[in-house]
Amino acid sequence: MQIGEIDKGKDKIIVTVKEFKGKQYIDIRTFFENDDGEWIPTKKGISFTPENLDEAIKLLQKAKKNVAGKEE
Numbered sequence: 001m002q003i004g005e006i007d008k009g010k011d012k013i014i015v016t017v018k019e020f021k022g023k024q025y026i027d028i029r030t031f032f033e034n035d036d037g038e039w040i041p042t043k044k045g046i047s048f049t050p051e052n053l054d055e056a057i058k059l060l061q062k063a064k065k066n067v068a069g070k071e072e
Helices: 049-072
Strands: 002-008 009-019 023-033 041-049
Touching: 009 041, 023 049, 041 049
Parallel strands: none
Antiparallel strands: 002 009, 009 023, 023 041
16 A cells, blocks of 8 residues: 655655565655656665564654754
8 A cells, every 4th residue: 555655856755555474564665667657666665564663763853853953
């Protein structure tokens, strides 16, 4: 199930919820548009289990604060 997408130039980053071997994963992956207009996933991406997603979000928020602090 697609949750949302972020434009990345001519590509897109698409967030989906997928199931693999009976477990659910949150997948964040770069997609490109082929000649037929279809969006195709690339190998550039990462999947999180619901259990480790909270830790990933905390780390991303920490990185954002670090970057924001350097810009000011």
